[in-house]
Amino acid sequence: MNEPLSCIGLFSGIGGLELGAEQAGFEILLTVDIDPLRVKVLKLNKPNWNPLEADIRKLTGREILRYIGLKQGELDLLVGGPPCQPFSKARLWLGYSKRDRRANLILEFVRLVNELKPRAFLIENVPHLAGKLGRGILKRAFNRRNLSEYKWDIWILDAAKYGVPQRRRRMFLVGIRRDIEGFPSPPKPTHGIEGKKEVSAGEAIGPLDDGMVHDHEVPNGKWGHLLAEIPPGWNYLWFTEIGGGPKIFKPRSRYWLFLLKLDPNRPSWTITSRPGPYTGPFHWRSRRLRIPEIKRLQAFPLEWKLVGSENIQRQQLGDAVPPLLAKHVIKQIAKTLRGEAIDFESGDENLETEDKVSASAR
Numbered sequence: 001m002n003e004p005l006s007c008i009g010l011f012s013g014i015g016g017l018e019l020g021a022e023q024a025g026f027e028i029l030l031t032v033d034i035d036p037l038r039v040k041v042l043k044l045n046k047p048n049w050n051p052l053e054a055d056i057r058k059l060t061g062r063e064i065l066r067y068i069g070l071k072q073g074e075l076d077l078l079v080g081g082p083p084c085q086p087f088s089k090a091r092l093w094l095g096y097s098k099r100d101r102r103a104n105l106i107l108e109f110v111r112l113v114n115e116l117k118p119r120a121f122l123i124e125n126v127p128h129l130a131g132k133l134g135r136g137i138l139k140r141a142f143n144r145r146n147l148s149e150y151k152w153d154i155w156i157l158d159a160a161k162y163g164v165p166q167r168r169r170r171m172f173l174v175g176i177r178r179d180i181e182g183f184p185s186p187p188k189p190t191h192g193i194e195g196k197k198e199v200s201a202g203e204a205i206g207p208l209d210d211g212m213v214h215d216h217e218v219p220n221g222k223w224g225h226l227l228a229e230i231p232p233g234w235n236y237l238w239f240t241e242i243g244g245g246p247k248i249f250k251p252r253s254r255y256w257l258f259l260l261k262l263d264p265n266r267p268s269w270t271i272t273s274r275p276g277p278y279t280g281p282f283h284w285r286s287r288r289l290r291i292p293e294i295k296r297l298q299a300f301p302l303e304w305k306l307v308g309s310e311n312i313q314r315q316q317l318g319d320a321v322p323p324l325l326a327k328h329v330i331k332q333i334a335k336t337l338r339g340e341a342i343d344f345e346s347g348d349e350n351l352e353t354e355d356k357v358s359a360s361a362r
Helices: 016-023 036-045 061-068 090-094 101-116 135-141 201-208 224-229 291-297 310-318 323-337 354-361
Strands: 005-010 026-033 051-053 077-080 120-125 150-158 169-177
Touching: 005 016, 005 061, 005 101, 016 026, 016 077, 016 323, 026 036, 026 061, 036 051, 036 310, 061 101, 077 101, 077 323, 101 120, 101 135, 120 323, 150 323, 169 323, 201 291, 291 310
Parallel strands: 005 026, 005 077, 026 051, 077 120
Antiparallel strands: 120 169, 150 169
16 A cells, blocks of 8 residues: 655645545645634644644745655645635626735745645646636746746646536646656546436435425525526526526626526536625525535535534635545646656646647646
C-alpha cells in the first residue's frame, strides 16, 4: 500500500478539496481559512487536519513549514480555492465591483507556492477565471517571473461527469514542479458515458423527501407564487413565448437560476452560495432545498457537521468543491507524484493572450 502523500489546504472553507485529497490518498497536514465559522466546521469534522483561522496575506511560507515540520520543497501538494465571486458570471447580475480586492488573493496563493515550493499545486475556481473576467489576474500570476519552476495546465470539468448529481463546471489549474517527471492528464469521465448515466437529482435526494412542504420553504413576494406553476426542469422561461405558461417575461430577461426547478430525472443545476429569494434550483415540489439535500447534491457526507444559521450553512455548502470531483482530479496528480507513467503536454506557462488561456482550458 502506498504511503500517504502530504497536502496543505488554503482557503479551505468547509473542506471539499481537502476531503477529496484525503480520499485520493493524501494526508492533510494543515487547513487554513479566514472565516471562524468555517474553521469551526473543519474542527468539528476533521480536527486532525489542524484547522487554522488565519489571513493568508499575513502568513509566510516559513511559518507554515515550521508549523507542519517540513522543509522547503518537501510538501507534496498545496491546494486552494480562492474566492470565486470576482470571476463569476453572478457578478454581472449582483453588481460585484470589478475592483474586488478578493481577486488578488490568487497572487497570495502563488506567493506561498514560491515560498513553500511544493511538488505540485492545485487551484480551483469558476471557469471564467480562465476567460475575460480573470485574464488580467492570471497573467500577473503566471508571468515569467512567477512560478518559473513549474509546468501547469488548466482543466475545465463538469462535476456531473464524475458522479456528482449536479451540473457544476469548475476550473482546475494544475501545477507540477519541473523536477518531477511527467504531467497528469485530466481525469476521464466516469458518468455520462456509454453504460453509465449521470446521477440524477431524484436518485440523490429522492430518498430524503418526506412529502411535506412547509410555509417557510416556499418563496413569496412578487414572483414566488409562480413557482408552483412551473414544470420540473423549467425556469422563468415557462412564462415566456418559449414555454407554455402566460407571457409574463421576455427570454433572456432574467438569469438562468431565476425560478429554476429541479428535474428529478436529471442532475441538479449549480448550487449557489448566496441565493436570492427567487434563485434556484428549487425542489420539484416547489420549495427550497433543505440542507441535507444540498449536502447530497454537493457530494458531501450527510454526517458532515455545519454551523451557523441555515443561510450561512447554504453559503458554506455552495462555496465548496464537491469532494468526489476533487478526488478524481487529485488522484491524477497523485499518479504523477508517485511516478506512474503519464504522457501529457502541459500548457504554456506564459499567459500572453486570452486565446492561450482559452486554449489551455480546452
